[in-house]
Amino acid sequence: MIKKEFEITAYKCTKCGRIHYPYHDRCLTCKNRQFDIMKPQGDCRLITFTKIYNLPWGFDQRYLIIGVVEFENKIRALGQIAVDETYDLKLGMTLRPYWEPVRVQYGENVYGLVLRPLDKQPLQ
Amino acid sequence: MRDVAVIGVGMIPFGRRDEDSLMDMLAMASLKALDDAGLGDKEKAVDAVYVGNMGAGILQHQTALASSLVDRLSLLPAAAETVENGPASGGSAVKNGILAVASGYYDYVLVVGGEKMREVTGWRATDFVATMTHPLAEYIYGVTLPGLAGMFTRLYMEKYGVTPEMLVEVAIKNQSMGALNPYAHVEMAISREGIYESWHSIVNNPPVADPLRLYDACPVSDGAAAIVLCPLELAKKHQKTPILIAGFGQATDTQTLQERDDPTDLKAVTLAAQKAFEMAKMKPSDIHVAELHDAFTILEIAESEHVGFFKKGEGGKAVLQGKTRLGGQIPINVSGGLKARGHPVGATGVAQIVEIVFQLRHELPKERQVRNAQNGLTVNFGGFGNNVLVFILRRVEQ
Numbered sequence: 001m002i003k004k005e006f007e008i009t010a011y012k013c014t015k016c017g018r019i020h021y022p023y024h025d026r027c028l029t030c031k032n033r034q035f036d037i038m039k040p041q042g043d044c045r046l047i048t049f050t051k052i053y054n055l056p057w058g059f060d061q062r063y064l065i066i067g068v069v070e071f072e073n074k075i076r077a078l079g080q081i082a083v084d085e086t087y088d089l090k091l092g093m094t095l096r097p098y099w100e101p102v103r104v105q106y107g108e109n110v111y112g113l114v115l116r117p118l119d120k121q122p123l124q
Numbered sequence: 125m126r127d128v129a130v131i132g133v134g135m136i137p138f139g140r141r142d143e144d145s146l147m148d149m150l151a152m153a154s155l156k157a158l159d160d161a162g163l164g165d166k167e168k169a170v171d172a173v174y175v176g177n178m179g180a181g182i183l184q185h186q187t188a189l190a191s192s193l194v195d196r197l198s199l200l201p202a203a204a205e206t207v208e209n210g211p212a213s214g215g216s217a218v219k220n221g222i223l224a225v226a227s228g229y230y231d232y233v234l235v236v237g238g239e240k241m242r243e244v245t246g247w248r249a250t251d252f253v254a255t256m257t258h259p260l261a262e263y264i265y266g267v268t269l270p271g272l273a274g275m276f277t278r279l280y281m282e283k284y285g286v287t288p289e290m291l292v293e294v295a296i297k298n299q300s301m302g303a304l305n306p307y308a309h310v311e312m313a314i315s316r317e318g319i320y321e322s323w324h325s326i327v328n329n330p331p332v333a334d335p336l337r338l339y340d341a342c343p344v345s346d347g348a349a350a351i352v353l354c355p356l357e358l359a360k361k362h363q364k365t366p367i368l369i370a371g372f373g374q375a376t377d378t379q380t381l382q383e384r385d386d387p388t389d390l391k392a393v394t395l396a397a398q399k400a401f402e403m404a405k406m407k408p409s410d411i412h413v414a415e416l417h418d419a420f421t422i423l424e425i426a427e428s429e430h431v432g433f434f435k436k437g438e439g440g441k442a443v444l445q446g447k448t449r450l451g452g453q454i455p456i457n458v459s460g461g462l463k464a465r466g467h468p469v470g471a472t473g474v475a476q477i478v479e480i481v482f483q484l485r486h487e488l489p490k491e492r493q494v495r496n497a498q499n500g501l502t503v504n505f506g507g508f509g510n511n512v513l514v515f516i517l518r519r520v521e522q
Contacts, residue, residue, distance in 0.1 A: 020383070021261065021382075021383070022258055022260060022261040022379075022380065028378065028383070047279075047382070047387070048275040048276075048278050048279045048387070049275060049278065050271050050274030050275045050278065050333045050334055050335075050336075051274075051331065051333065051334045052266065052267070052268055052270065052271040052274070052332075052333045053330070053331055053332050053333065054246065054250055054268065054270060054332055054333075055247070055250065055266055055268070056247065056250045056251035056254045056266060056268055057245075057247045057248050057250070057251035058251065058266070059266045064265075064266045064271075066265055066266065066267055066271055066275075067275070068275060068381065068382045068387070076382040076383065077261065077382065078261060078262055078265055078267060078380070078381075078382055079265060080265050080266070086334060091278070091282060102264060102265055102266070103264060103265075103266060110264050112264050112265055113265075
């Protein structure tokens with residue numbers, strides 16, 4: 001598999017420090033327009049999750065587990081969680097982030113955030 | 125600003141309506157509302173038409189619905205606009221109609237909301253609704269609205285102690301009322317045993333986005349609803365009891381759930397309700413009947429707290445205590461709500477107002493009528509709480 005760099009870019013307000021992801025033209029808190037670019041760092045804490053059974057067009061699988069996480073540098077993002085069952089998940093647990101294909105559109109892989117528990121890492 | 129009243133309402137039964145096109149449904153609901161207002165045979169019935177719709181461009185490959193509808197109904201040369209605002213399209217169309225009359229620019233305005241969602245497969249309909257999510261931060265991952273609701277429910281349960289029993293009770297209450305509503309998509313009462321307690325419930329009520337199960341979610345529906353608005357001073361010469369738009373409010377929140385400081389806080393609901401109560405010079409205890417946007421059972425509980433009927437963490441308990449049933453402290457979704465009436469997304473905000481007008485005119489059969497209701501409230505919830513409209517209506521004695 002070709003390893004890709006994380007394409008998540010977050011934006012930290014230069015005035016009040018609020019972190020934004022996705023992009024906003026003005027800070028959600030102080031309306032400033034200047035931001036420092038940030039990249040996600042380290043592992044993530046699981047904020048919430050669900051297992052979706054009725055998937056949208058474009059997903060040819062039985063279910064999908066997704067969740068919202070917070071990285072060590074406080075960036076929050078939504079991603080797919082690569083576990084078979086939600087029994088393996090608990091709010092607040094640590095997940096490790098990967099940048100991998102999350103769907104196929106027009107015959108091409110679309111890459112995104114994929115998360116795994118620390119004891120369920122992919123084979124190298 | 126002039127006071128604005130509803131003088132006519134019309135709705136067609138929601139459900140799977142294979143025989144009707146979207147335009148058929150919009151026209152049928154509109155004619156019923158115009159007839160109800162006593163305007164159906166007038167040469168110049170209305171000055172303007174607002175159509176609430178979310179997905180005709182995607183689902184029917186049809187745009188400019190309002191222009192088509194005024195032609196079909198022979199309302200030319202009335203002004204006509206289509207309003208798209210996700211699942212709050214109906215509420216937004218109503219708000220635009222109210223502003224047009226309140227400003228004095230138009231006297232008579234028809235507002236109609238409609239959607240035809242059963243024309244496509246569930247796979248396509250789910251994808252269509254998910255197009256309102258953020259394209260890069262949410263949509264590409266396959267997140268759906270039930271998915272967002274599932275994540276919200278998990279957090280709400282954790283923070284406020286909402287239990288599966290509370291969610292089940294909302295579903296049972298709303299479907300029991302929907303069984304009495306001839307406009308409802310799902311006219312079927314359900315039991316606690318059938319969807320929760322017995323081993324059959326695993327089959328009857330499978331998970332859709334855990335912890336939410338099938339009976340926690342509204343159906344995908346076809347349908348349309350319409351109202352006619354005019355200034356209160358003109359309303360008094362029409363035959364039906366005028367229902368005043370006493371107050372309304374709209375507010376927005378971040379598009380993604382993860383960017384909210386507290387993802388369980390539905391700020392847009394709170395702010396829209398505060399604006400509506402302030403304009404109406406009322407408080408939550410003045411409301412006698414409410415239609416809340418229960419696309420998922422958790423939303424009825426959360427919205428009942430965010431508009432101020434109950435304190436945070438008390439909404440679920442209130443459901444178990446029967447406080448939100450007909451005859452309770454504040455009857456909620458006596459129509460069956462989105463849960464049973466159905467959720468043709470563009471129609472919902474208008475249908476909620478039609479239901480409250482039925483209630484405030486005291487026109488419903490005894491088993492569904494809130495006794496002597498004078499004031500009603502609706503919440504139309506767009507996106508996942510990122511665009512919300514609240515309306516407060518009041519009966520005006522002739």
